[in-house]
Amino acid sequence: MKKAFLRASAVCVFVCLLILSGCVTQAATSSLGGNSSAGSGSSTDVVNGIDCSTHSQTFTMGVADFGGYCYTVAVNQPVTFVDPTSASATHFICTGVQGVCQAAAHAPADLAAPGFKITGNQQHQVTFTTPGVYHLTCTVHPMMNVQVVVK
Numbered sequence: 845m846k847k848a849f850l851r852a853s854a855v856c857v858f859v860c861l862l863i864l865s866g867c868v869t870q871a872a873t874s875s876l877g878g879n880s881s882a883g884s885g886s887s888t889d890v891v892n893g894i895d896c897s898t899h900s901q902t903f904t905m906g907v908a909d910f911g912g913y914c915y916t917v918a919v920n921q922p923v924t925f926v927d928p929t930s931a932s933a934t935h936f937i938c939t940g941v942q943g944v945c946q947a948a949a950h951a952p953a954d955l956a957a958p959g960f961k962i963t964g965n966q967q968h969q970v971t972f973t974t975p976g977v978y979h980l981t982c983t984v985h986p987m988m989n990v991q992v993v994v995k
C-alpha cells in the first residue's frame with residue numbers, strides 16, 4: 845500500500861517536472877519570439893522596444909551605431925568593430941549597459957569585463973556563437989550602448 849503511494853507520487857513528481865520544463869522552454873523561446881517572424885522580411889523586428897530589423901556585421905564606434913540602436917547579426921559570423929574616425933579615442937567594449945560591464949551567458953569571451961580595447965583606425969572582430977539578445981557598452985563612454993540580436 846505504502847509502496848504504491850510512493851510510486852504514484854514519484855510519477856506525479858515526474859509529470860510535474862515535465863510540465864514545468866515545458867513551461868521554461870516555452871518562456872525561453874517566447875523571450876526571443878519577437879524575432880522569429882523576421883525571416884519573412886517583416887520590418888517589425890522590435891526587441892525591448894527598439895527596432896532591430898537592420899542587419900549589420902560591422903559596428904562603428906560612436907553615436908552612429910552605439911547611440912542606443914539595435915542590430916541583428918548572424919550567428920557564427922564575425923562581427924567587426926571599427927573606429928575609422930576618432931584617431932585618438934580609446935574604447936573598451938563589453939557586455940553591459942551604460943558603461944558598466946555585466947556578465948552575459950554565452951557571450952564571446954572578448955566581451956567579458958573589462959572588455960576588448962579598440963582605438964582609432966583599429967578593427968576588432970568577435971563572433972557570437974549563441975543566438976540571443978546582447979547589450980554592449982563602452983566603459984570609457986557610458987553613453988555608448990548598442991543592442992545586438994544574434995540569430
Ligand SMILES: [Cu+2]
Nearest residue numbers: 935982984985
Ligand atoms: Cu567608447
